[in-house]
Amino acid sequence: MDDQPRLMHSTHGVGMAGHPGLAQHMQDGTGGADGEGRKQDIGDILQQIMTITDQSLDEAQARKHALNCHRMKPALFNVLCEIKEKTVLSIRGAQEEEPPDAQLMRLDNMLLAEGVSGPEKGGGSAAAAAAAAAAGGGGSDNSVEHSDYRAKLSQIRQIYHTELEKYEQACNEFTTHVMNLLREQSRTRPISPKEIERMVGIIHRKFSSIQMQLKQSTCEAVMILRSRFLDARRKRRNFNKQATEILNEYFYSHLSNPYPSEEAKEELGKKCSITVSQVSNWFGNKRIRYKKNIGKFQEEANMYAAKTAATATNVSTHGSQANSPSTPNSAGDSFLCDQPDATST
DNA sequence: CAAAATGATTTATA
């Protein structure tokens, strides 16, 4: 509360009172019978204007009143207006049109996408409970973690909104304060509405840069939260034995071309109770790891070859199973483009 | 506990 007038003092109070040609100008206008006395008089007034904001509030109020009632005031004001008229050009030149900041837009978009700055759904902690209750039955394991995430997210959102509101309020408060101040001062020195507008713009820019910091750190918090809760690598579960079995069966029985079609992936996913993308992940990992070290997988390959052979023969003719577990190694593995060192033998 | 295994993500490529 004490700081604000001082700020205004530093930005506006000094610049205009110290005009070099002022005293001379005044003297010319008044004919100069007792010029010395007037000069002194005007000097006093200017001095008072310059120091007015350094004084206590009551003192300043009294001083202002005295100034306003001073007989020289209208004339002095006119002169100040005249001087202002001449310098206003330089002010107009200093208008920089800022394009909407790309960084700020990115932050806004992200906050909106993460549901931080959007409309709040439910009532804070109630939202988490609702989310947990909504997804009953199936993936209960997943939804518990998810609700935890939502709870944390709504916490972040609440802090964000509280802070944002605080800044907004502070900004408005400060703006009205400055505007009142300027309006008041415009009785003593010339201030056009445009200048006030400009000042308000400056204040808003300052505050929005503060808001941007808030948005920045909120984004960081959300990112950390995401990586903590939503990154699937952090809560990886191995597939159950049966699923692995099914996938391996397919892989080794299609070893020459282990690239299941979209439909095949869907079917495998259904059989293994995993998603299609999990099937894709599995085959991607399997292909690269098989190719990288065929020797290590030889045993597994033989095993599954034997297994599929056995089931095949079981289905067709229940009798003979004397098929040797032919190693499906170099059986036209077109997916093995180049062979790295097949370590061990 | 260290190393191996493993599912998921990221990056590069055709």
Next chain:
DNA sequence: TATAAATCATTTTG
């Protein structure tokens, strides 16, 4: 856009 390859973050194993 699907895949290869590298990498990450866990789980399993010895």
